[in-house]
Amino acid sequence: MELFVLVSILSTSLILLAAGIQHLAANATFRSRLRAHGVAGPRAGQVIGAGLPMLEVLVAAGTFAAVATSNSTGLIAFLLVQAALYLAFAGYLARVVQAGNAGVPCGCGPAEVPVGRSAIARAICLGLLSGASAAGVAALDTGAVALHADARGLLAAAAGVTFAILLVILASARRLEAIEPRPDDLIGSA
Numbered sequence: 001m002e003l004f005v006l007v008s009i010l011s012t013s014l015i016l017l018a019a020g021i022q023h024l025a026a027n028a029t030f031r032s033r034l035r036a037h038g039v040a041g042p043r044a045g046q047v048i049g050a051g052l053p054m055l056e057v058l059v060a061a062g063t064f065a066a067v068a069t070s071n072s073t074g075l076i077a078f079l080l081v082q083a084a085l086y087l088a089f090a091g092y093l094a095r096v097v098q099a100g101n102a103g104v105p106c107g108c109g110p111a112e113v114p115v116g117r118s119a120i121a122r123a124i125c126l127g128l129l130s131g132a133s134a135a136g137v138a139a140l141d142t143g144a145v146a147l148h149a150d151a152r153g154l155l156a157a158a159a160g161v162t163f164a165i166l167l168v169i170l171a172s173a174r175r176l177e178a179i180e181p182r183p184d185d186l187i188g189s190a
Helices: 002-025 027-037 042-068 072-098 117-139 151-176
Strands: none
Touching: 002 027, 002 042, 002 072, 002 117, 002 151, 027 042, 042 072, 072 117
């Protein structure tokens, strides 16, 4: 169970960190996505646009620090905050769909996907995975899940990074399947 918990922690934390960094690096784009969603007023959009990226980065960094220091109480707390954030994202995206704005860019991080059922389901799954990770840490008899430089730790780190990347790639692939090639893009067209 320790390996699964560690992979889950690394996956959800890396996704949150990547989203936060993306939102900070392209903050104007992130804020325009919030406006396109049409559910937050101008002031709320400004507050979310400024505060959420920093919160995402801080929560992910706090989670990594708790893993590195074997602080199980801190780790559980950060994982529960992650779970709450992901589930809040799912609720927000459901509200965007309910407002009739399905299909607008999500602004969910590095992968640019449309708001819809798959984006909502992804956020729910990440929230549940964060919550399950918190429960897993609490259930371990040995205390915190610590990242050790042994074979299990290296395997867990590699699997966590791979899982996070795959989740981002799958979200991007969903967007790409809707793109139709133009005749000029086909090989051998004159």
